[in-house]
Amino acid sequence: xxxxxxxxxxxxxxxxxxxxxxxxxxxxxxxxxxxxxxxxxxxxxxxxxxxxxxxxxxxxxxxxxxxxxxxxxxxxxxxxxxxxxxxxxxxxxxxxxxxxxxxxxxxxxxxxxxxxxxxxxxxxxxxxxxxxxxxxxxxxxxxxxxxxxxxxxxxxxxxxxxxxxxxxxxxxxxxxxxxxxxxxxxxxxxxxxxxxxxxxxxxxxxxxxxxxxxxxxxxxxxxxxxxxxxxxxxxxxxxxxxxxxxxxxxxxxxxxxxxxxxxxxxxxxxxxxxxxxxxxxxxxxxxxxxxxxxxxxxxxxxxxxxxxxxxxxxxxxxxxxxxxxxxxxxxxxxxxxxxxxxxxxxxxxxxxxxxxxxxxxxxxxxxxxxxxxxxxxxxxxxxxxxxxxxxxxxxxxxxxxxxxxxxxxxxxxxxxxxxxxxxxxxxxxxxxxxxxxxxxxxxxxxxxxxxxxxxxxxxxxxxxxxxxxxxxxxxxxxxxxxxxxxxxxxxxxxxxxxxxxxxxxxxxxxxxxxxxxxxxxxxxxxxxxxxxxxxxxxxxxxxxxxxxxxxxxxxxxxxxxxxxxxxxxxxxxxxxxxxxxxxxxxxxxxxxxxxxxxxxxxxxxxxxxxxxxxxxxxxxxxxxxxxxxxxxxxxxxxxxxxxxxxxxxxxxxxxxxxxxxxxxxxxxxxxxxxxxxxxxxxxxxxxxxxxxxxxxxxxxxxxxxxxxxxxxxxxxxxxxxxxxxxxxxxxxxxxxxxxxxxxxxxxxxxxxxxxxxxxxxxxxxxxxxxxxxxxxxxxxxxxxxxxxxxxxxxxxxxxxxxxxxxxxxxxxxxxxxxxxxxxxxxxxxxxxxxxxxxxxxxx
RNA sequence: GCGGGCGUGGUGGAAUUGGUAGACACGCCAGACUUAGGAUCUGGUGACGCAAGUCGUGGGGGUUCAAGUCCCUUCGCCCGCACCA
Numbered sequence: 007x008x009x010x011x012x013x014x015x016x017x018x019x020x021x022x023x024x025x026x027x028x029x030x031x032x033x034x035x036x037x038x039x040x041x042x043x044x045x046x047x048x049x050x051x052x053x054x055x056x057x058x059x060x061x062x063x064x065x066x067x068x069x070x071x072x073x074x075x076x077x078x079x080x081x082x083x084x085x086x087x088x089x090x091x092x093x094x095x096x097x098x099x100x101x102x103x104x105x106x107x108x109x110x111x112x113x114x115x116x117x118x119x120x121x122x123x124x125x126x127x128x129x130x131x132x133x134x135x136x137x138x139x140x141x142x143x144x145x146x147x148x149x150x151x152x153x154x155x156x157x158x159x160x161x162x163x164x165x166x167x168x169x170x171x172x173x174x175x176x177x178x179x180x181x182x183x184x185x186x187x188x189x190x191x192x193x194x195x196x197x198x199x200x201x202x203x204x205x206x207x208x209x210x211x212x213x214x215x216x217x218x219x220x221x222x223x224x225x226x227x228x229x230x231x232x233x234x235x236x237x238x239x240x241x242x243x244x245x246x247x248x249x250x251x252x253x254x255x256x257x258x259x260x261x262x263x264x265x266x267x268x269x270x271x272x273x274x275x276x277x278x279x280x281x282x283x284x285x286x287x288x289x290x291x292x293x294x295x296x297x298x299x300x301x302x303x304x305x306x307x308x309x310x311x312x313x314x315x316x317x318x319x320x321x322x323x324x325x326x327x328x329x330x331x332x333x334x335x336x337x338x339x340x341x342x343x344x345x346x347x348x349x350x351x352x353x354x355x356x357x358x359x360x361x362x363x364x365x366x367x368x369x370x371x372x373x374x375x376x377x378x379x380x381x382x383x384x385x386x387x388x389x390x391x392x393x394x395x396x397x398x399x400x401x402x403x404x405x406x407x408x409x410x411x412x413x414x415x416x417x418x419x420x421x422x423x424x425x426x427x428x429x430x431x432x433x434x435x436x437x438x439x440x441x442x443x444x445x446x447x448x449x450x451x452x453x454x455x456x457x458x459x460x461x462x463x464x465x466x467x468x469x470x471x472x473x474x475x476x477x478x479x480x481x482x483x484x485x486x487x488x489x490x491x492x493x494x495x496x497x498x499x500x501x502x503x504x505x506x507x508x509x510x511x512x513x514x515x516x517x518x519x520x521x522x523x524x525x526x527x528x529x530x531x532x533x534x535x536x537x538x539x540x541x542x543x544x545x546x547x548x549x550x551x552x553x554x555x556x557x558x559x560x561x562x563x564x565x566x567x568x569x570x571x572x573x574x575x576x577x578x579x580x581x582x583x584x585x586x587x588x589x590x591x592x593x594x595x596x597x598x599x600x601x602x603x604x605x606x607x608x609x610x611x612x613x614x615x616x617x618x619x620x621x622x623x624x625x626x627x628x629x630x631x632x633x634x635x636x637x638x639x640x641x642x643x644x645x646x647x648x649x650x651x652x653x654x655x656x657x658x659x660x661x662x663x664x665x666x667x668x669x670x671x672x673x674x675x676x677x678x679x680x681x682x683x684x685x686x687x688x689x690x691x692x693x694x695x696x697x698x699x700x701x702x703x704x705x706x707x708x709x710x711x712x713x714x715x716x717x718x719x720x721x722x723x724x725x726x727x728x729x730x731x732x733x734x735x736x737x738x739x740x741x742x743x744x745x746x747x748x749x750x751x752x753x754x755x756x757x758x759x760x761x762x763x764x765x766x767x768x769x770x771x772x773x774x775x776x777x778x779x780x781x782x783x784x785x786x787x788x789x790x791x792x793x794x795x796x797x798x799x800x801x802x803x804x805x806x807x808x809x810x811x812x813x814x815x816x817x818x819x820x821x822x823x824x825x826x827x828x829x830x831x832x833x834x835x836x837x838x839x840x841x842x843x844x845x846x847x848x849x
Numbered sequence: 850g851c852g853g854g855c856g857u858g859g860u861g862g863a864a865u866u867g868g869u870a871g872a873c874a875c876g877c878c879a880g881a882c883u884u885a886g887g888a889u890c891u892g893g894u895g896a897c898g899c900a901a902g903u904c905g906u907g908g909g910g911g912u913u914c915a916a917g918u919c920c921c922u923u924c925g926c927c928c929g930c931a932c933c934a
Contacts, residue, residue, distance in 0.1 A: 010886085047934050088933065161932075171932040219853055223929075226852050296930045300850035334931095349850095417931090424932065494934070535853075536929060568855095569928085611927085629887090640874075641861050647927075649861055653875050659887070661874085667889090705865090713862070717873035724873090793869035798915045800869050838914055844868040848914050 011666035013630030017757045021120060029773055030122045032078050039075035040522050041067045042505070042561075044530030044538070045084040045129075045498050050108035052115035052622040054570040054612060054638070054650055055531065061635045061754075062567060062644050062712065063529050064121045068753035069707050071122075072777040078522050079122055080505040082129030083109050086429045087494045088171060094428075095460045101428040102456065105132055115622055119631045120756050122773075127508040131497035136504065137430040138451030139513035140496065145433060145444050146552040152198050155442065158421055159268070159294055162190035167463030169425040172295045189290040194423035195432060195490060199544045203228050203415040205558075206543055215563040217645070220535045227536050229416025234400050236341070236409040238263060238313035241322055245271060247313060250336030250414055254403070255395035256343040258384035259364035261354060263313050264306065264328035266338040272327050275309060282307055282327065289329045304353055305329045316408040317385060328353065334418045348374050365392065420541065422493045427458055427466040429491030437478035437485040446479050452487070465489055498538060499545040502528075502560055514554050528561035532645075535566060565710055568647035569611045570638075572618040576605050582617035585652070586624075612650070620650055632755040633659045639754055640716035661720065662758055665751065668723055669744050669762045675731050676741035676766070682734055689739040695725055696743045697784035703750045704780070712754075719751055746778050794819060795846040796828040804845075812839050819845050 024030070043063040046056055060081075067079040083105075090101035097104075109130065116123070129136055147153035161170040165183035169192075174181045199206075207228050210221045233252035240247065247263065265272055267289040276283040285307040292302055306326035315321035323341065330349065331340055344354030345363040351374035354361050364387075365379040381387040386402070387395040403409030423432070431452040433445035445452055455473045458466040467473060467489040478485035500513070506522040507515030530538075539561070546560045575583040577597050588595055588604050595604040612619045625634045637658035642648045685693065699722040706715035726747065731737045745766065752759035752772050763772035787808065792815070794802045802824050806815055816837055819825055829849040836848035 010888090045934095049934095084934070169932075172930095173933045175932095223853050227930085229852095294932080297850075300930090302850095421932075426932090493932070495931095498934085531928090532854085533928060534934085537931065538934085540931095643862080646855080646862090651861075651875075654861070656887075657875055660889095663888090711863095714873080717863075720873055791869080795868085795915070798913090800915095803869065836914060838868090840868055840915095843865090844915080846868080846914050 011663050011758065011761075013632065013662070013757070016761045017118075017120065017631055020757050020760045021117065023760075023770060024120075024773070027771065029771060030079065030124045031126065032080075032124045033076045034521060035076040037075050038078065038522060039067075039070040039527075040078040040525045041070065041527045042078075042080070042502055042525045042529070044528070044534060045082055045131075045501050046112070047087060047089070048083045048085055048105060048108040048112050049089065050111050052112050052119075054620055054622060054648075056112075056116075057119060057622045057634060058570055058638045058644075058648060059529060059531070059567060060116060060119060060121045061638050062565070062710070063527075064119075064635075064756075065639065065707065065712060065715075065753040066527055066529075066710075067122050068756065068773065069777065071773070072749075072752070072775060074776070077122075078127075078505065079124060080127040080129070080508075081116065081121075081123040081125070082127075082501060082505070083112075083131060084494060084498050084501075085109065085130050085132035086491075086497055088426070088428070090428045091426060091460070100456070100458075102132065105428075115626075118626045119622070119635065122756075127505050129501055129504055129508060131430075131494075131501065132428070134451040134453050137497070139504065140430050140492065140500070141433040141445070141450050141452060142447060142513050143500065143549070143552070144492070145447065147197065147548060148434075148444060150548070150552055152201070152548050152551070153195060153422075154198060155193060155195055157191050157193050158196075159189040159290075160192050160194075160425070161187045161294055163187055172293065175293045175295075178291070178293055178298075186291060187293055189292070189294055192423075192425075194421055195488075195492075197420040197422055197544070197548070199420045199541075200415060200417055202544050202547050203230065203417050205547055206417075206540065209543070209547075209559055212559050213562070213564070216561075217564065217566055220532075220539065220564065220566060223535050224540055227417065227540065230413060231416075232411070232413050234396070234403065234409050235337070235412040236316060236403060238316070238323070238339075238341070240325070241312045241314055243311065247271065247325075247339050248337040249339045249341050250412060251341060253343065253346065253396075254399045254409070255381060255384075255387065255390075255392050256346050256364050257315075257317070257341070257399055258387065259343040259345050259362045260315065260323055260341040261344055261359045261362065262342045262350075262357075263323050263325045264331045264340045264342055264353070265309075265325060266331040266333040267327050267329060268333035269338045272309075275311075279309075282309065285327060289327075292329070299330065299332065302329060304349065304356070306353060306357055308357070316403060316406065324359070326353075326357070335416060336414055345373050346376050348376075350374070420493075420495075420544070422496055423490040424493055425465045425468075425489075426491055427454070427460075429494060430497060431467070432488045432490050432492060434488035435476055435478060435485045436488065437480060437483060439483055440478055440480040440485075443478055443480050443485070449479070467491070495538060495541050499541045500549065502542070503549075503554075514549070516555055519555050519557070523555070523557050524560055524562040527563045527565065529565045529567060532566040532568065539564070565644060567644045568642065570648045570650055571610055572612050572620060572650045574610055574616050574618045578602055584617045585620060611647075625655065629655055629659050630662075630757070632758045633662055636661065636716065636754055639712040641713060643713055644710055661723075662755065664727075665723060665747075665755075665758060666762070668726055669748065670765055672740060672744060673765060675737055676744055677737075680738075682738050685735045685739065686733055688729075689731075689733075689735040692725075692729060692736070692739040692743055694784050695722065696739070696746050697780045700746060700750065700778045700780040701785050704777070707753065716754065719747070719754075722747060722750075748772065749775055749778050790842050792819075792842070793844040794822065794825065795844060796825060797848055798846060801825070801828055808842070812841070815839065815845065819847065 041063055043059045067077050071077045085105050090105050093099055093104045094101050144153060161175050163170050163180040163183050163185055165185035170180055175187050178187055180187055231252045234254035236249045238247045267286045276286055292298055306328045309325045311325045312322040313325055342350035344350045344361040346365055362383055364381060364384045366382050367375055367377055367379045381390045381395045400411050433452045435443045437443050455470055460466055462469045474487040474489055476485055476487055502525050503514045503519055506518040542560050546557055575588045577583055587598050589598045597604050637655045641654055699718055702718045703715055726743055731740050748759050748762045759772045789805050790808050792804045793800050794804050825847055832849040834849055838846040
């Protein structure tokens, strides 16, 4: 008997055996369970964040399989995207070759972890087999009016002659060129997600098992607000400006109108006003990200024009072009009420505009004040509450035909055009005669050309010598292909459906989708709480509109996992060091190469830039997959950040060996054939623990308390270690306990469990064994321990029979010597009894 | 700037959701063992105190018989912000 568990030999052996037996091939029987981890980008290296994600999914998949479900547990690759193009520009590799090699490497690493994926259903989004269906969906969206084209702004790098992603813009400059970035207007494709805004809000109610914080974030993101549309006629011109406001009640406190620099009216004005044109150019020097807009200095340009106040004949308001007014939200024009809005207040102070309070709080409130109150200085609104004033002002506006009630959403339509090569081509042809023409379905896929060059600025599809030149499918005249490709979020918005019929000739097979969807458990990082999840939800509704299915929500349950973190290290010169370059000598951290001191920084999310990454491959090589899996499950609850430590992985490795010793040491003790009729007290005690452990572990996994799951396994094995059978019923109980232990450990430690299952004399595979069931008669306790409190402070415990009545317990407690001494003969004021938990004596 | 979270021993965390704070580990301390191993085993370990006991869940305040848990306030850190995925 070996006292050390040989993980290398075992993991290789069983992974091979599982593959040969096609153990993870999906069966299509009821009940079904679809467990899905978020589609990874194939960066080439499996990091611990992935490993944690897949381990969690794997435990659930294995547990559900053992519980009798037909489990769908697929994996694939979010294979389009910027990094492949960056690699192409830097190293001259082709995006396709680079991506496929990364996929190969990552797949190997995933398999080394022993995750139970059905690889027959693998998806690769950059493969024409996948994106041809996405192109079909795009055309369906176009038919339904969900896809459309309009102008919007991009980050333009004037030196590179390229559109940049937000992350490529650093402090307003291009990351490679360092040139100031400007916002440039381009005609682009959009998806009409705003048509589904209300559905996206309403259907959150169906998602009972989504974390509340994710639902809240989505609600705020969609940002429904009720307010009014108010018309302001210009005094000097014939035009009328439409303003959306959520505070129509403060209309009498308005002191200016702010209009977006991107508003068509402003652009027209700028043509005859060079100073305004300069101001607009200044505003466009700012990036497109929300954070930049919000944190930029608030600037205005007085157009010299004024608008008429809808109710006050003698009041006009100056019209300012303001850099903080967004064209995408509301109407692109606001009215400013400085007394009751912080941003308007700052603006009014800066440009010396009047500040007239129109809402009185309970006491004198400092301005700007946006709390509850009663209207004042507001003509017919005086004395009304804010809510009544809103209703009244809208009623009066409607009478004068100068406004109306209106609901708006912060949510903007989804811009899906990317001026890039490595993405799904948009299947559209621009014909000089017919306009925008869909590529006929039988011509799909519109495949990416493979011979491309990144030598020229801009999109290689655009500069390709032949690719974009085609004949119009409609009239046959010379036409041009659309050279924009789709945002990679589109690829990941419907992949969960493709897994149900990965080889089907249509994008989605309705029967298969009907069978498997919705996804029963979706697992992924909290960083996707808004965009990816919202887009996938939108797609589900849009696909329903196109007649693909009747599904309204894609993911029934959602688990958002935290990040994997690691301590950071810097040497004396301040350079970051990898953990393996650092060593602890005599309690001090030193650099391995030269022994100089190393400063440990706080633990942060693993990232290449800070060198605090631990590659999965290294851990699997050193400790094996099961140790890595166990550690990632045992330390933190899944939704919290995870702290990767050397000590932690060592501790998990020791536990694996302990399990191995525990089972193998007792192999001769557990060869008992028949179930005994009478159990000794020790045997019964052990059986109770076994069944309680089954109960707890089952609960823990069901609730995704994987750290407690592991803690219960450890507690159970600690007791088993001390147990020495001296009689046949005790042998039987130990036999039951060890078998149970192996079965319970199997979802977390599939390789070790498989090895121990064989050691116990069974045929493979432990994977196919049913999940143990707790015997209810063995998990109830005869006695319970009550906490005894005097005046709310715990002063002791009392063990009582669970049969005793409350009165009997009360008498017992009041007679306790400790209770008597603490209460010092004071009269009993109150006696609080929480059955099975606590009794509080208040004197 | 806006939206969402988190904060418990030296460390990761547990606490049947308002009911014995610190389960289970890591680390550390003391000891045992020797086929010297990536060991293993036994005991101890929140702080203060000789003890009885007192204090303890980022800080301050509140509700309650009872607060890590609920409310207010404050500090620190993290995630997202629409072209990274």
